[in-house]
Amino acid sequence: MMKDLSSMAAPVIEAQGVGLTFETNDGPVHALKDVNLTIGRGDFVSFIGPSGCGKTTFLRAIAALEHPTEGRLTVNGMTPDKARQARAYGYVFQAAGLYPWRTIAGNVKLPLEIMGFSRAEQEERVQKVLSLVDLEGFGKKFPWQLSGGMQQRASIARALAFDADILLMDEPFGALDEIVRDRLNEELLKLWARTGKTIGFVTHSIPEAVYLSTRIVVMSPRPGRITDVIESTLPRERPLDIRDTPEFIAIAHRVREGLRAGHSYD
Amino acid sequence: MMRSVLPILTVLAAILVVWYGAAVWLNSAWAYDQAAREGRELTLVDVVNGTMAQERPVLPVPHQVAKGLWDGVAGQKITSKRSLVWHGWVTLSATLLGFAIGTGLGIALAVGIVHNKAMDLSVMPWAIASQTIPILAIAPMVIVVLASLGVTGLLPKAVISAYLSFFPVLVGMVKGLRAPDGMQLDLLKTYNASSAATFWKLRLPASMPYLFASLKVGIAASLVGAIVGELPAGATAGLGARLLSGSYYGQTVQIWAALFAAATLAAVLVMVVGLIERVTLKRMGMAR
Numbered sequence: 001m002m003k004d005l006s007s008m009a010a011p012v013i014e015a016q017g018v019g020l021t022f023e024t025n026d027g028p029v030h031a032l033k034d035v036n037l038t039i040g041r042g043d044f045v046s047f048i049g050p051s052g053c054g055k056t057t058f059l060r061a062i063a064a065l066e067h068p069t070e071g072r073l074t075v076n077g078m079t080p081d082k083a084r085q086a087r088a089y090g091y092v093f094q095a096a097g098l099y100p101w102r103t104i105a106g107n108v109k110l111p112l113e114i115m116g117f118s119r120a121e122q123e124e125r126v127q128k129v130l131s132l133v134d135l136e137g138f139g140k141k142f143p144w145q146l147s148g149g150m151q152q153r154a155s156i157a158r159a160l161a162f163d164a165d166i167l168l169m170d171e172p173f174g175a176l177d178e179i180v181r182d183r184l185n186e187e188l189l190k191l192w193a194r195t196g197k198t199i200g201f202v203t204h205s206i207p208e209a210v211y212l213s214t215r216i217v218v219m220s221p222r223p224g225r226i227t228d229v230i231e232s233t234l235p236r237e238r239p240l241d242i243r244d245t246p247e248f249i250a251i252a253h254r255v256r257e258g259l260r261a262g263h264s265y266d
Numbered sequence: 267m268m269r270s271v272l273p274i275l276t277v278l279a280a281i282l283v284v285w286y287g288a289a290v291w292l293n294s295a296w297a298y299d300q301a302a303r304e305g306r307e308l309t310l311v312d313v314v315n316g317t318m319a320q321e322r323p324v325l326p327v328p329h330q331v332a333k334g335l336w337d338g339v340a341g342q343k344i345t346s347k348r349s350l351v352w353h354g355w356v357t358l359s360a361t362l363l364g365f366a367i368g369t370g371l372g373i374a375l376a377v378g379i380v381h382n383k384a385m386d387l388s389v390m391p392w393a394i395a396s397q398t399i400p401i402l403a404i405a406p407m408v409i410v411v412l413a414s415l416g417v418t419g420l421l422p423k424a425v426i427s428a429y430l431s432f433f434p435v436l437v438g439m440v441k442g443l444r445a446p447d448g449m450q451l452d453l454l455k456t457y458n459a460s461s462a463a464t465f466w467k468l469r470l471p472a473s474m475p476y477l478f479a480s481l482k483v484g485i486a487a488s489l490v491g492a493i494v495g496e497l498p499a500g501a502t503a504g505l506g507a508r509l510l511s512g513s514y515y516g517q518t519v520q521i522w523a524a525l526f527a528a529a530t531l532a533a534v535l536v537m538v539v540g541l542i543e544r545v546t547l548k549r550m551g552m553a554r
Contacts, residue, residue: 065452084458091456093449101471101550110467111457142551162457 012076012166012198013039013062019070020057020224030223031057032068037217037226041165044192044199046209047217048255049262054224055202055217059168062200063091075166087115089166090159094174096151098143098158105130105139108158115162129157132191149180153187160195168200173208185211186240193236206259210234210252211243218255220262227262230254285328292324293317322516334523347503350527356504357492358531360420364427365488369481371428372435379436380443380469381461390440397433401491404429406498423504427491431484438480442473474550478543485535493528505531 020032032054039045047055060066061073064080075083083089090111098107105126112122130136133153143151152172159167173181185208192199203209209216210232218228232251234242242248290313297316301308308316318327326334338350345352375393378385405426412422446468454464496506505528512521 063456065455084456087458089456091453093453095449097449097453099468099471101474101552103551114454114457114459114463114467 011038011074012041012043013037013200014074015058015071016073017071018058018061018068018073020054020061020066020068021070031066032061033223033225035071035224035226037229039198039200039215041198042196044201044212044214045217046201046203046213046215047219048203048206048209049219049224049259050204050221052221052224053219053262054221055219056170057224058219059170059200059202062166063089063168087162088164089168090162090164092152092156092159092167092169092172094171096143096148096155098151098154100143102143103139104135104141104143104146104154107143107154108139108161111158111162117162125161125163129160130154132160132194133157134187147180149176149184152176152184156188156191160191160197165198166200167197170202171204172201174204181208182240188212189238206252206255207243210248210255211238211240216251216255218258218262220259225262228254228258230258282328285325289323289325289327290314290317293320296320296324323518326519326522330519331522331526334519335526338523338527350505350508350523353503353505353508353524354527354531357489357496357506357528360423360492360495360504361427361485361488361531361535363420363424364491365431365485367424368428368431368484368488369435372432372480372484373439373477375432375436376439376443377465379440381465393433393436396429401426401430401494402497405494409495409498423492423495426495427488430487430491434480434483434487435477438476438483439473442476443469445469445472445476471550474547475552478539478546481539481543482536485539486532489528489532489535 015035015037018032018035019030022029022031035054035058047058049055057066061068062075062080064084067080073080076086076088078086078088098104099110102110108126108129109122112125117125126139127136130139133156135150135153135157138146138150138154143154146154156167156169156172159169173184176184189212201209201212214232214236216230216232217226218230219225220227230251233247234251294313294317297313297320298308300316301312317323319330320326323330335350338348342349342351344355347353375385375389379389380386408426408429409422412418412425443465450468450472451464454468459467493504493506493509496504497510505524508524508527509521512518512524
């Protein structure tokens with residue numbers, strides 16, 4: 001309950017009656033309908049649901065990459081567009097999307113160059129975030145010299161480089177195998193604990209959502225909407241084997257129920 | 267290395283056999299004519315011999331062309347008007363100037379097309395139309411118009427050469443500048459990057475492999491343009507002029523020697539661009 005109160009005190013992301021309709025040739029598509037959600041500072045919120053449920057669309061709306069057609073959405077008390085201009089968040093995509101012509105350090109430096117950080121500060125920040133994602137010493141390598149998991153870690157470092165308070169992650173580990181994924185999940189939690197960022201995390205893996213989140217937002221399609229918001233009762237400190245505890249399994253069960261209720265698998 | 271030498275030699279040998287055969291066949295009419303006029307009968311050996319060293323053969327045999335090339339390249343002072351090196355240099359300088367203009371124009375138009383909706387809709391059809399007009403029809407007009415403005419010499423040829431070479435660069439660069447996918451563009455949007463930053467940090471580096479592919483086509487087209495630019499108005503210098511004067515005086519050996527000089531020049535130019543490509547992409551980390 002304490003957690004919830006703090007959310008009330010400092011809402012970082014606030015959605016009230018948010019709807020988003022795409023006009024297509026086959027008529028309107030309701031990607032989001034009546035979404036109400038408050039994300040507090042330091043929350044780790046996962047969005048889970050089948051494809052077409054609008055979880056990615058909602059994350060993109062927060063990032064001002066899509067624009068809601070209804071309702072009110074604020075980030076740090078500003079419109080998403082203003083928040084983007086204020087560089088309020090770092091965004092991690094499903095693919096690492098590193099520039100092949102830049103070294104790892106060069107890739108992490110990219111946002112810093114664009115945002116006009118001084119050369120000395122660029123160097124310092126690159127070193128800092130590379131060590132944050134355990135990639136010290138890989139700065140001079142080119143992306144193709146790194147494994148997929150390492151590339152995704154570099155892309156997380158890139159999103160962290162300019163020290164935005166919010167980290168938005170769109171299925172960042174979706175393309176990786178389960179062993180790598182487990183390790184990155186564990187590292188992401190450590191990183192979250194160290195930096196205290198607010199994280200929005202889109203996934204379609206129930207264990208991943210339960211393992212990582214303080215809150216799990218269950219969504220369902222046609223129209224994309226929230227069907228359940230689950231507050232995690234797991235402690236912040238989470239070793240990987242917490243996934244075998246009854247508490248974990250109970251939360252996972254509730255997520256599964258929520259998914260089933262919202263979506264008849266027709 | 268050795269594995270590729272044998273196939274190349276085999277193909278070369280096949281070409282030589284076909285060439286000698288064709289030369290005997292095409293040049294024999296003249297040999298028969300000569301013999302008939304002198305009232306001689308020709309044996310097969312006589313026919314073959316008679317086709318190998320004619321003054322004005324329909325198709326010169328390879329060793330005649332080789333000798334013509336050798337005389338043109340090594341047998342003259344390079345300042346001589348009979349030197350293929352001198353003529354080659356004249357053509358090369360127009361080619362390089364035209365290539366520079368054409369590449370600059372192609373890149374500039376591509377940047378405009380990618381950044382401006384109106385240019386996107388209007389420029390490409392004109393660019394395509396420009397390439398459907400035979401260059402042979404345009405070249406004399408360019409020469410005449412520019413000459414009436416007092417511009418002669420290198421520049422008119424370079425303009426024709428640029429006219430041919432801007433197009434592949436334009437097409438390649440439009441594709442290259444649009445190569446970044448939606449995700450990469452979204453990423454820069456999340457940094458609130460300006461379109462100038464998007465261009466310099468993403469679009470331009472991403473277009474490099476496309477640029478070099480079209481530069482290789484462009485430089486060969488530039489050479490063709492420069493040669494065509496030398497044909498009208500009776501130019502007296504350049505490989506095009508050698509081709510033209512050769513055809514005026516029936517000097518088929520001279521024509522073929524000039525053709526081979528042009529082909530060699532084109533091959534060297536494409537190789538140089540390829541070398542620059544490899545070095546650049548390697549330094550950019552894009553070649554493995």
